Amino acid sequence: MIRLLLRLALIVVAIPLVLSVLYTVVNPVSTLMIGRWLSGERVERVWTPLSEMSPALVRTVIASEDASFCRHPGVDLEEMRQAIEKADEIEEVRGASTISMQVTKNLFLWPGRDLIRKAIEIPLALWLDLVLSKERMVEIYLNIAEWGPDGEFGVEAGAQRAFGIPAARVNASQAALLAVMLPNPIRRDAGKPTANLQRLASRLRERVPKEGPELVACLSLGK
Template sequence: MVALVLRVMLALAAIPLMLSIAYNVVNPVSTLMLLRWVEGKRVERVWTPIEQMSPALVRTVIASEDASFCSHWGVDLDEMRAAIDKADELDDARGASTIPMQIAKNLFLWPGRALIRKAFEIPLALWLDLVVSKRRLIEIYLNIAEWGPNGEFGVEAGARRAFGIPAARVDARQAALLAVMLPNPRRRDAGNPSAGVERLASRLQARVPREGPELTACLGPLR
């Protein structure tokens, strides 16, 4: 019986490891998208290659979500230590979550604010960063992130909902508005921003040029 349980556990652990490799060529869907489909709720997602996204949008999202994306190996230990120092619990600090960690959560884990999730999220992020290129990782992230209150996933759906344009035509200001939606896409609206969202977007837009080309140095040509 113990041997059977161990085999089952190993098989379950192998699933995300194998899927991670497959996602180099297979376009994934998130667990939240799957849940909405099962519940019969609306899901809008049009997979968009990174070559068809606005370079300003790619740079701005990286600046907002994970400015060290090109230099870490999936987990930013310095940011995590700083976040722990500032927060009561590790998961209270969004700044500790890199883009690979958010991908791991969105593809393989569950929403919520439990430390046990981090125990799975961190090794999965390291594995994703090892077996998937940085360019593909950001492409996946931009296509699975939730970007609206009614089942809009991915930047194409987000840009069309907010501005009525494709992701390829998003300018620097629109990119900043979309990026600051990500922590709370059901309450923040890039198309009809509150004063607070406008302020966040202005600060982010001003910061992006200062971060320099290192933000996307690992991605190669964007357009």
């Protein structure tokens, strides 16, 4: 029995490690997308290569979600340390989730903020960042992130729903509105932004030029 349990544990551990390598060439789907398919709910996702996305959109999402994306190895230890120090308790930590960590969660783990998931997420994010190039990482993120309340996943579906245009034609203002949707794509709507959402997008739009080319130093993007 113990030997069987050990084998099962090894298989469970091996699955994300093997899939991570496979995802260098295979376009993945998220656990949330799979859950919606299994329950018969709508899923809309059109895989879009990074080269066919608006550079302004890529820069703005990185500025919003993970400004140190090009500098850290998948986990921003300094940002995590600061988030823990600011929280009253470790369970209350809300920041420091990098794009690599979000990709790890979306591909392999479950929603929530419990410590068990975080303990699994961190080493997997480091592994994923080692296996995937930065360009592939952000390409996957932008194609599996939830961008609407009715099964819209990825920037193409998000841009079409909000503005009726492809991701390649999103301008800086539209990019900021899409980016600030990400923390809560069920309640936030870039196509019908509230005053608060417009305010958040305006602040983000001001940040992007100031933070400069270092935001996407590890990526090959057009102007």
